[in-house]
Amino acid sequence: MDEVTISEEDRRQLGLWAADCVERALPLFEAKAPADPRPREAIEGIRAFVREGKRTAKLRSLAWAAHAAAREVDDPAATAAARAACHAAATPYIHPLATPHQSKHVLGPAVYEAFARELAAGDDTDAAAEEIRWAIEHAPPEVRALLRRMPARNPGRSRLDTLYYELDTALRR
Numbered sequence: 175m176d177e178v179t180i181s182e183e184d185r186r187q188l189g190l191w192a193a194d195c196v197e198r199a200l201p202l203f204e205a206k207a208p209a210d211p212r213p214r215e216a217i218e219g220i221r222a223f224v225r226e227g228k229r230t231a232k233l234r235s236l237a238w239a240a241h242a243a244a245r246e247v248d249d250p251a252a253t254a255a256a257r258a259a260c261h262a263a264a265t266p267y268i269h270p271l272a273t274p275h276q277s278k279h280v281l282g283p284a285v286y287e288a289f290a291r292e293l294a295a296g297d298d299t300d301a302a303a304e305e306i307r308w309a310i311e312h313a314p315p316e317v318r319a320l321l322r323r324m325p326a327r328n329p330g331r332s333r334l335d336t337l338y339y340e341l342d343t344a345l346r347r
Contacts, residue, residue: 177270178276178323178324179323181316182227184317184319184320185223185266185268187316187317188265188268188280188316188320191283191313191317192261193221193262195262196213196255197217198287198291199258199286199291199305200213200217200259202252202255202290203290205252206248206251207243212242213244213255213258214259215240216237216259216260218236219233219263220262220265220266223266229266233266234263234264234267236263237264240259240260240263241256241257244256244257244260255287255290258290259283261282265283267279272324274324274325274327274328276324277326280321281321281327281342284309285337285338286334288303288337289302291304291305292305292333302337306337310345317345318346321342322346326343327339327343
């Protein structure tokens with residue numbers, strides 16, 4: 175299996191972009207579970223990583239806690255927003271493997287954020303398209319370059335697959 179080079183700067187820029195994307199959807203979770211801080215704490219954790227550059231066990235725990243919050247909330251948009259936070263907090267742990275699975279880790283925070291917005295808008299695909307555009311416009315060069323070192327995604331069949339494909343394709347341009 176081919177490997178890609180992932181620098182610490184790549185990880186920091188990916189984490190920053192992921193946090194910026196996901197923060198746009200956190201209110202969707204917080205409106206449904208106002209007493210549950212786990213997704214917000216995951217974003218705070220990734221921002222701490224960006225500042226300090228250390229992958230810690232605490233950051234991994236924050237990612238898993240956001241994942242648990244996604245399972246526990248009873249609202250599809252809130253679930254997607256919490257999953258976005260989980261993906262964002264996990265970005266520093268991306269493996270240097272040139273696989274579509276690893277590209278999913280790069281794109282996951284923005285894709286789940288866009289999906290959360292779409293669900294909150296009553297399955298209005300324009301809401302997701304707007305968020306995908308935002309993610310594209312705000313993606314730093316390091317994220318684009320990292321993604322280009324990995325295999326391109328296929329269109330797939332599900333709505334999430336479509337969003338992954340659209341974002342992947344656009345960021346490679």
